[in-house]
């Protein structure tokens with residue numbers, strides 16, 4: 185009888201552990217959905233555009249450092265979509 189009880193306990197423990205595992209995966213997924221698209225901006229004072237790729241010709245003219253930021257960050261900084269890569 186004792187064996188059955190401890191066996192049941194173990195089963196319950198395993199199920200609750202699996203439930204936690206599922207919770208973690210769901211949380212990870214929702215976090216992934218919230219991830220912003222990333223864009224590239226030139227850190228010169230005259231740069232005004234953000235780029236979808238860091239291989240864009242417009243970005244190639246940049247003589248300063250290039251930053252990878254979220255789309256909303258670039259917009260907040262006053263950057264507009266590049267006419268070459270958008």
Ligand SMILES: [Zn+2]
Nearest residue numbers: 235240266269
């Ligand atoms: Zn561009």
